[in-house]
Amino acid sequence: MDIRDLDNYHNMELLRFTTAGSVDDGKSTLIGRLLYDSKSIFEDQLEAVERTSKLKGFEHVDLALLTDGLKAEREQGITIDVAYRYFATPKRKFIIADTPGHIQYTRNMVTGASTANLALILVDARKGILEQTNRHSFIASLLQIPHIIVCINKMDLVDYSQEVFDRTVSEYKKLSSRLDVKDVHFIPISALKGDNVVDKSENMPWYQGSTLMYLLENIHISSDENHIDCRFPVQYVIRPQATEFHDFRGYAGRIASGVFKPGDTVKILPSGFTSRIKSILPLHALNVTDTIDEAFSPMSVTMTLDTDVDISRGDMIVRENNNPTISQDIDMMICWMSERPMMANGKYAVKHTSKDARCIIKEIRYKVDINSLHRLENDKNIGMNDIARIQIRTTLPLFFDSYRKNRITGSIILIDEATNETVGAGMII
Amino acid sequence: MILYNLNHLRILESEAIYVIRETAAQFERPALLFSGGKDSIVMVHLARKAFFPARIPFPLVHIDTGHNFPETITFRDKLVSEIGATLLVGSVQDSIDKGRAVEEKGINASRNMLQTVTLLDTIEENKFDACLGGARRDEEKARAKERFFSHRDEFGQWDPKNQRPELWNLMNGKKNIGEHFRVFPLSNWTEMDVWQYIAMEGLELPSIYFAHDRDCVQRDGQILSASEHLSLRPEEKIERMHVRYRTVGDMTCTGAVLSPASTLSDIIHEIAASRTTERGTRTDDKRSETAMEDRKKQGYF
Numbered sequence: 001m002d003i004r005d006l007d008n009y010h011n012m013e014l015l016r017f018t019t020a021g022s023v024d025d026g027k028s029t030l031i032g033r034l035l036y037d038s039k040s041i042f043e044d045q046l047e048a049v050e051r052t053s054k055l056k057g058f059e060h061v062d063l064a065l066l067t068d069g070l071k072a073e074r075e076q077g078i079t080i081d082v083a084y085r086y087f088a089t090p091k092r093k094f095i096i097a098d099t100p101g102h103i104q105y106t107r108n109m110v111t112g113a114s115t116a117n118l119a120l121i122l123v124d125a126r127k128g129i130l131e132q133t134n135r136h137s138f139i140a141s142l143l144q145i146p147h148i149i150v151c152i153n154k155m156d157l158v159d160y161s162q163e164v165f166d167r168t169v170s171e172y173k174k175l176s177s178r179l180d181v182k183d184v185h186f187i188p189i190s191a192l193k194g195d196n197v198v199d200k201s202e203n204m205p206w207y208q209g210s211t212l213m214y215l216l217e218n219i220h221i222s223s224d225e226n227h228i229d230c231r232f233p234v235q236y237v238i239r240p241q242a243t244e245f246h247d248f249r250g251y252a253g254r255i256a257s258g259v260f261k262p263g264d265t266v267k268i269l270p271s272g273f274t275s276r277i278k279s280i281l282p283l284h285a286l287n288v289t290d291t292i293d294e295a296f297s298p299m300s301v302t303m304t305l306d307t308d309v310d311i312s313r314g315d316m317i318v319r320e321n322n323n324p325t326i327s328q329d330i331d332m333m334i335c336w337m338s339e340r341p342m343m344a345n346g347k348y349a350v351k352h353t354s355k356d357a358r359c360i361i362k363e364i365r366y367k368v369d370i371n372s373l374h375r376l377e378n379d380k381n382i383g384m385n386d387i388a389r390i391q392i393r394t395t396l397p398l399f400f401d402s403y404r405k406n407r408i409t410g411s412i413i414l415i416d417e418a419t420n421e422t423v424g425a426g427m428i429i
Numbered sequence: 430m431i432l433y434n435l436n437h438l439r440i441l442e443s444e445a446i447y448v449i450r451e452t453a454a455q456f457e458r459p460a461l462l463f464s465g466g467k468d469s470i471v472m473v474h475l476a477r478k479a480f481f482p483a484r485i486p487f488p489l490v491h492i493d494t495g496h497n498f499p500e501t502i503t504f505r506d507k508l509v510s511e512i513g514a515t516l517l518v519g520s521v522q523d524s525i526d527k528g529r530a531v532e533e534k535g536i537n538a539s540r541n542m543l544q545t546v547t548l549l550d551t552i553e554e555n556k557f558d559a560c561l562g563g564a565r566r567d568e569e570k571a572r573a574k575e576r577f578f579s580h581r582d583e584f585g586q587w588d589p590k591n592q593r594p595e596l597w598n599l600m601n602g603k604k605n606i607g608e609h610f611r612v613f614p615l616s617n618w619t620e621m622d623v624w625q626y627i628a629m630e631g632l633e634l635p636s637i638y639f640a641h642d643r644d645c646v647q648r649d650g651q652i653l654s655a656s657e658h659l660s661l662r663p664e665e666k667i668e669r670m671h672v673r674y675r676t677v678g679d680m681t682c683t684g685a686v687l688s689p690a691s692t693l694s695d696i697i698h699e700i701a702a703s704r705t706t707e708r709g710t711r712t713d714d715k716r717s718e719t720a721m722e723d724r725k726k727q728g729y730f
Binding site: 337 | 433434435436437438439440441442443444446447450451453454479480481482483484566567573574589590592593594595596597598599600601603604605616617619621622625629
C-alpha cells in the first residue's frame with residue numbers, strides 16, 4: 001500500500017478521533033500499531049523510543065513513549081495531557097486525540113472528545129465491561145461524538161472465542177441503551193498480534209465484519225456536519241483602508257452550520273435586520289471577483305451583504321425562517337475543569353461562538369455519578385472532573401441551539417475572571 | 430442528497446484561518462513570527478487570505494541571528510515588498526553588542542539559544558501580546574502538547590503542566606498585563622500537509638528547499654553548509670554535494686539532505702518515502718532528549 005498516494009491528496013478526507021483507556025487495556029499498543037502500519041513512525045523516533053525502553057530495562061519497545069512528550073511524563077510514566085498524533089492513508093488523514101486514563105481523565109477526555117467525529121473505546125476481552133467503559137461511553141454520548149467503535153481487545157488471550165465477543169457486545173448494548181449514542185460498531189481485535197487491526201484475522205473466521213482500519217477509512221462522516229440550520233457567527237469585520245476597496249465591508253468567519261448562497265435573504269442577530277448575501281469570497285483565490293456559489297460548514301469565508309447594516313464581532317447571520325434560540329437564561333450540562341470548585345451564584349466570563357459575555361450560576365440542579373450514571377440531586381459541590389446540570393444567566397442574550405443539534409452553537413466555556421483559566425465546558429440543553 | 434465535502438487540506442486551511450482571525454480579534458498587538466522557512470511562508474499566505482482584500486493587520490517579525498542563509502533573506506525581502514507587509518527585524522547581533530546575550534564558544538557554537546533573548550526583548554519592546562508562529566505538533570514531542578493559544582507568563586515562560594484546556598473552537602486569550610500568547614494555527618498540520626498545501630496553492634519558496642550544488646562539511650552525521658560562520662575541525666574538509674534542505678534554520682545548525690528533488694512533486698515523493706523526521710536535520714534539537722522542551726519553557730519559538 002502506498003501510504004501517501006500522491007495523486008489522490010485532493011480527495012482525502014479528514015477524520016478526528018479520540019481514544020481513551022487505562023494503562024493495561026492495550027491502547028498504546030493499538031495506536032502504535034496504527035501509526036506503525038501506516039508508516040507514520042519514523043526511524044529516528046523509533047530509535048529514540050527503543051533507546052529509552054532499553055535504558056528503563058523493559059523487555060519490549062514501549063510505544064507509549066512515543067506519545068509521552070514531556071520530561072515529567074517520561075519520568076513518572078504517565079501522560080499528563082491530551083496528546084495529538086497524526087497519520088494518513090491514501091483515503092484519509094487522521095488526527096488522534098489520545099487521552100490518558102488516570103486522575104484527570106474526565107477533563108482530558110472531554111477536551112479530546114470536543115472536536116472528535118469518532119470515539120475508539122477499548123474493552124479487555126478477559127474483563128468485559130468495566131466502570132471505566134461506562135465512563136468513556138457516557139462522555140462520548142455527552143459530547144455527542146457521532147460514531148463509536150468498541151474494540152474488544154486481547155482476543156488472543158480468550159482463544160479468539162466468539163462466545164466471549166458476543167457476550168461483551170450484548171453487555172455493551174445494555175449500557176448504550178441508556179445513553180444517547182447513534183452509531184456503534186464492534187470489532188474483535190488483538191492489538192498486540194494485529195488481528196483485525198489492519199488485516200483481517202485468520203483466527204476469527206466467525207467474524208464477518210470489517211477491520212478497524214477499514215472502518216476508520218470508510219465510516220460515513222460527510223453527514224456529521226449540520227447542513228440544515230444556517231448559522232454564521234461573525235468573527236471579524238474586514239474594512240480595507242484602501243481607495244481601491246473604499247466601500248468594501250466583509251464579514252469574516254467560519255460557518256458553524258448550514259449552507260449559504262449569494263442571493264439568500266438573511267437575518268442579522270441581535271438587530272433583527274434583514275439583508276441579502278451579495279457575494280461570498282471563498283479564500284481559495286486572492287481575488288475579489290472569484291466568488292463562489294455556495295459555502296458550507298466548516299468553511300472559513302468572507303461575506304458581503306446587499307445593504308449597509310451595522311454588524312460587529314459576536315453578531316450572527318442566520319436564515320430568515322430558521323433562527324436559533326435567543327435568551328439570557330441557559331440550561332446546560334457542564335464538565336468542571338478547575339481545582340477551584342464551582343461557586344454557587346458565582347460570576348464567570350463566558351465564550352460562546354464569537355461572543356464574549358459574563359454569567360452568574362443561577363442554579364445547580366444535580367451532579368452526575370459518571371460511573372453509575374445516577375443523578376445526585378443533593379450533591380451540589382462541583383469540583384474538578386465533575387459533571388453537573390446547571391442553569392446560568394448571561395449579561396447579554398446569546399444565540400444558541402441545543403448541543404444535540406449543533407455542536408458549535410450549542411457549546412460554551414466558562415472562564416474564571418480571577419485567574420483567566422478555562423474552568424468549565426458547557427453543553428447547552 | 431447533495432454531499433458537501435471539503436478535502437483535508439481545505440479543512441486545515443479553514444481551521445488555521447479561523448485561528449488567525451481569532452488572534453486579530455482577541456488581541457491588541459499581534460505579530461507574525463517569520464523565519465523565511467516553509468511553515469512561516471504558509472502562515473503569511475493564510476494571513477493574507479484571512480483578511481483579504483485588506484492587508485495583514487499586523488507586522489511580520491523576523492528574529493535575525495546573522496547566521497541566516499542568504500537565499501532566505503532575499504526571499505523574505507521580496508515577499509514583504511510584494512504583499513506590502515510591515516517587517517520588523519530583531520537582531521541577535523544587537524543583543525550581543527548590548528551585552529544582553531553572550532556568544533557561545535566551541536566548534537558547535539550556534540546562535541540558536543540566543544534567539545530566545547532577542548525574541549523576548551522584541552516582544553517586550555513592541556508590547557506584542559500575541560505572536561503567531563508556524564510550529565506544528567508533529568514536529569517534535571514537546572510541541573505535540575501545545576495548544577492553539579499557548580499562554581506565556583510575564584517572563585515569557587511556558588508551563589506545559591498547567592495549560593488551559595482547549596475545547597471545541599473556543600479560544601481563551603484572556604491574560605494579565607505583561608503576559609502574552611503564542612498562537613499556532615498550523616498545530617494540526619504535518620510536514621506532508623504543508624508540502625501538499627504548497628503544491629496545491631502554487632506557493633513560491635526559497636531556492637534552498639530544492640536540490641542544488643553546495644560546499645558542505647560532514648559532521649556527526651549531519652551535512653552542514655560551509656560558511657564564514659562555521660569553523661572547521663582539522664580533519665574536516667569541504668566537499669561539493671548535491672543537496673537540499675528540509676527545514677530552514679541557522680546555517681550553523683541546519684543540516685542538508687542529499688537529494689535530487691528539484692520540484693515540489695519530487696519533494697512530495699521524497700518525503701513520502703522518507704524514514705526520518707525533518708527535525709532529524711536539526712542539531713539544535715539533538716543537544717539533549719528534552720532540548721526543545723527546555724528551550725520552549727524559557728520562551729523559545
